Amino acid sequence: MLSKLIITAAFLGISATTAFAHSTLEVTEAHVGASYKAVIRVPHGCEGKPTLALRVQIPEGMIAAKPMPKPGWTLEKIKGAYAKSYDYFGTPMKEGVKEIVWKGGSLADDEYEEFVFRAFLTESLPVGKTLYVPLVQECPDGATERWIEVPAEGKSSDDLESPAPGIRLLEKKSGH
Amino acid sequence: MALVPRSFSRLARLMAIALCGLFLQAGVAFAHAALNSSEPADGTVADTAPSVYVLTFSEPVSPLHLKLIRPDGTVLPLERFELKDRTVAIAAPTDLGRGTHVLSWRVTSADGHPIGGSVVFSLGATSAAPPAMGDRIDWAVRAGILLSKLALYVGLFIGVGGVFSLCWLPCSTRPGRNIVAVALGTGFLGALAAVGFQGLDALGVPLTHFVEPAVWSTAMATSFGRTGMAALVAFGVAAMALSGKGRFARVSSLAALIVSSAALSLSGHASTAEPQWLMRPAVFLHVAAIGLWVGALAPLGMALRRGDPMALRALRRFSTFIPYVLVGLVGAGVVLTIVQVEKPQALLETAYGQVFMVKMALLVGLFLLAIANRWRLTEPVVAGGRTSAKHLVRSIAAETLVVFLIFGAVSCWRFTPPPRALPALAAQAASLHIHTDKAMVLIEVLPGRMGEVDVSINVLTGESEPLAAKEVTLILSKLDSGIEPFKRIAVRRGEADWGVDRMAIPLPGLWQLRVDILINDFEKVTLSDEISIGP
Incomplete structure (x- = not known):
C-alpha cells in the first residue's frame, strides 16, 4: 500500500515537470553579476490560436540583452534608457535593449518552441528575491496570452492564472 | 545486503524515486490548464x-x-x-x-x-428579476399593515373628522358621539399597531418579533414613525375636544384636524414625491377635506335618525360648505394623481394604477350617493319630510360603507410603488469602490439586480487621476452558489471609462468581483472585492 502511494507521488511529481502549460524559463535560478541564458519555452498558443509574435520585456537590472535569431522569425530590439547607469565589466551602461520581439513566424497551438536570449544580471539586483521576466504571446485577431502576473509579497506564482516567469537570484560567484 | 530486508531496500529505492520527482517538480512553475x-x-x-x-x-x-x-x-x-x-x-x-x-x-x-x-x-432570454418582493411576502405582516392602516384611517377621518363636525355643526345633543369615540379608540390602537408592523416590514422579520424593541426603534426611525406620533397626538387632542365644551372644544377639534392632516403628509409616497412644495400641501389639503366630509357623515346620520331638532340646521350648514370641501378634495387629488401616475397607460399597467382605478370606481359610487343625497333627499328633508329623512340616513350609512372600502383600497397603496417611482426603483444601481495604491475603480451595475445589466467601470490611478488602461476585464464569481469565475472584457467608452453591456447576472446575492486592468503590455493590476446584487 505504502509503495503504491510513493509511486503515485513520484509519478505526480514527474508528470508536473513534463506538462508545461505556461510559458516559462528553462533555468529558474541564476547568479547576479553574471550572464544568464534565457530559454523561453512556449507550450501553446492563445486559446487554440497560433502564436504570431512573442514579446519579452527586459526587466530593470537585466542589461546588455542579446536575442538569438530564429529562422522564420524577424527580430525587433526595442531600445531605451535604463533607470540608472549600470557597470558592465567596467563600462557604464545607461541604455540598451528593453524589449525583444520575435515576429513574422507562426507557431501552431499544438506545437512547441523555444526562444533564446542572453543578458547580464547586474549586481544591483536583490539576491534571494525573484526577478520576473514578463512575456506576451500575440495571436491572430488581437488575441493574446500574457504571462505578466507577478505574485504579491509573500504569495506564490502558483496561485496566478498567467504568472510571469521568474528567476531566483543567487549570490554572486566569488573568484573565477 | 543480507542484513537488510528485501522489502526495506525496495522501499528505499521508491523513496529515492519519489524525492527525485519532488525535486524536479520544485524546479518548474506550476502549469495550469486554461x-x-x-x-x-x-x-x-x-x-x-x-x-x-x-x-x-x-x-x-x-x-x-x-x-x-x-x-x-x-x-x-x-x-x-x-x-x-x-x-x-x-x-x-x-x-x-x-x-x-x-x-x-x-x-x-x-x-x-x-x-x-x-x-x-x-x-430564450436572460433571467428577468422576479417581480419586486417576489415570493417572500409575509402575509401575516402584510395583513397587519393593511388592517392597522385601515384602523388609522378610521381614527383620523371618522374619529378626528367626526369630533370636528360634532363641535362645529349645530347639534344640541352631539349625536353620534359614541361612534366617533369608538373611531378615535380604533385609530389610537391602529396607529400603534401600524408603527409596529412598519418596523416588522422594514426589518423583514415575521410577526413573532412584534414586541422586540429593535422593531419599534426601526419603525420610529422611518418617516412613518413621525406619522404615527402625529396621529397619536391628533387622537389625544380630539379626545380632549370630545370631552370638552364650547370654544375650547371647537379650537382643540380644529387643532386635531390640522395635526391629523399633517400626520399623513409626513410620510407615504405621495408626500415624498417631488416637487415637495406642491405635494406635501396637496396631501394635507386632500386629507383635511376627507376629514371634513367623512367626519360629518356619522354625526349627521345619527342626528337625523334620532330626529334631533338641530339636525336640519346642521344638514343645511353641511350642504353649504361641502361643495368647497369637495373642490379642494378633488383638486388636490388630481394634482397627486398627475404627479404619481405620470402616464395614463400606467393606470392600467401598474399595480398602483389598478388600485387607483378601484378607488376611482368607488369614488364615483360615493359621489353618486352624495349627489342623490343632495338633490333628491336633502331638500325634502330640510322641508320636513320624515320618509326622506329615513332614506337619507340609509344613504349616509351606505356612503360610510363605501368610504370604508375606499380606505381599504388606499391602504393597498402601501405595497404598490407609484409609476413615478418605478423607473427609479429599476434604475437603482449597485456600486462598488475599490482603492489600492496602484489603481482605483468605481464600478456601477445598472440595474443593481439580477438579470441583464450594464456595468460601467471608471478606472483611476491611486491618486484619483484618470488611468489610461490598455484593457479592462471584469471577473465575477459566486462561490457560495457554486459559480466559478467568468470573465467579460470591457469596452472603452472614454479616457478612463469602460463598460460591459448587457451582461447576465444569473443570481442575486453577494458576488466576488475582480477587475483586471492592463496598464501596458507587460503590467497588470488586479483589484477585487464583493458586490451585493439585488433580487
Whole structure:
C-alpha cells in the first residue's frame, strides 16, 4: 500500500515537470553579476490560436540583452534608457535593449518552441528575491496570452492564472 | 545486503524515486490548464437547450466537479461526461426552463492544480428579476399593515373628522358621539399597531418579533414613525375636544384636524414625491377635506335618525360648505394623481394604477350617493319630510360603507410603488469602490439586480487621476452558489471609462468581483472585492 502511494507521488511529481502549460524559463535560478541564458519555452498558443509574435520585456537590472535569431522569425530590439547607469565589466551602461520581439513566424497551438536570449544580471539586483521576466504571446485577431502576473509579497506564482516567469537570484560567484 | 530486508531496500529505492520527482517538480512553475472554448459559448442566448456541453481546454484535464446552476439558484450536478483529448463533453439535462444558466466547472490538469470557471448562457432570454418582493411576502405582516392602516384611517377621518363636525355643526345633543369615540379608540390602537408592523416590514422579520424593541426603534426611525406620533397626538387632542365644551372644544377639534392632516403628509409616497412644495400641501389639503366630509357623515346620520331638532340646521350648514370641501378634495387629488401616475397607460399597467382605478370606481359610487343625497333627499328633508329623512340616513350609512372600502383600497397603496417611482426603483444601481495604491475603480451595475445589466467601470490611478488602461476585464464569481469565475472584457467608452453591456447576472446575492486592468503590455493590476446584487 505504502509503495503504491510513493509511486503515485513520484509519478505526480514527474508528470508536473513534463506538462508545461505556461510559458516559462528553462533555468529558474541564476547568479547576479553574471550572464544568464534565457530559454523561453512556449507550450501553446492563445486559446487554440497560433502564436504570431512573442514579446519579452527586459526587466530593470537585466542589461546588455542579446536575442538569438530564429529562422522564420524577424527580430525587433526595442531600445531605451535604463533607470540608472549600470557597470558592465567596467563600462557604464545607461541604455540598451528593453524589449525583444520575435515576429513574422507562426507557431501552431499544438506545437512547441523555444526562444533564446542572453543578458547580464547586474549586481544591483536583490539576491534571494525573484526577478520576473514578463512575456506576451500575440495571436491572430488581437488575441493574446500574457504571462505578466507577478505574485504579491509573500504569495506564490502558483496561485496566478498567467504568472510571469521568474528567476531566483543567487549570490554572486566569488573568484573565477 | 543480507542484513537488510528485501522489502526495506525496495522501499528505499521508491523513496529515492519519489524525492527525485519532488525535486524536479520544485524546479518548474506550476502549469495550469486554461479553457480555450466552450459550447455553448459564454454569454450566449440560445432558443433551444443544447443536448451536450463541450469544454475545450489547453491541455487534457480531468473534471473534479461539473454542475449546472439553474435560474432559481438550484444546483444540478452533471455526472455524465466523456473525456476526449483536450475536450470534456458533458451530457446536458433536457428539462431546462427559460432563463440564465451557469455551467460551473472545476478541473485538474497534469500538474494537479485545480482550476475553475463558469460558462453563462441563457435559454430564450436572460433571467428577468422576479417581480419586486417576489415570493417572500409575509402575509401575516402584510395583513397587519393593511388592517392597522385601515384602523388609522378610521381614527383620523371618522374619529378626528367626526369630533370636528360634532363641535362645529349645530347639534344640541352631539349625536353620534359614541361612534366617533369608538373611531378615535380604533385609530389610537391602529396607529400603534401600524408603527409596529412598519418596523416588522422594514426589518423583514415575521410577526413573532412584534414586541422586540429593535422593531419599534426601526419603525420610529422611518418617516412613518413621525406619522404615527402625529396621529397619536391628533387622537389625544380630539379626545380632549370630545370631552370638552364650547370654544375650547371647537379650537382643540380644529387643532386635531390640522395635526391629523399633517400626520399623513409626513410620510407615504405621495408626500415624498417631488416637487415637495406642491405635494406635501396637496396631501394635507386632500386629507383635511376627507376629514371634513367623512367626519360629518356619522354625526349627521345619527342626528337625523334620532330626529334631533338641530339636525336640519346642521344638514343645511353641511350642504353649504361641502361643495368647497369637495373642490379642494378633488383638486388636490388630481394634482397627486398627475404627479404619481405620470402616464395614463400606467393606470392600467401598474399595480398602483389598478388600485387607483378601484378607488376611482368607488369614488364615483360615493359621489353618486352624495349627489342623490343632495338633490333628491336633502331638500325634502330640510322641508320636513320624515320618509326622506329615513332614506337619507340609509344613504349616509351606505356612503360610510363605501368610504370604508375606499380606505381599504388606499391602504393597498402601501405595497404598490407609484409609476413615478418605478423607473427609479429599476434604475437603482449597485456600486462598488475599490482603492489600492496602484489603481482605483468605481464600478456601477445598472440595474443593481439580477438579470441583464450594464456595468460601467471608471478606472483611476491611486491618486484619483484618470488611468489610461490598455484593457479592462471584469471577473465575477459566486462561490457560495457554486459559480466559478467568468470573465467579460470591457469596452472603452472614454479616457478612463469602460463598460460591459448587457451582461447576465444569473443570481442575486453577494458576488466576488475582480477587475483586471492592463496598464501596458507587460503590467497588470488586479483589484477585487464583493458586490451585493439585488433580487
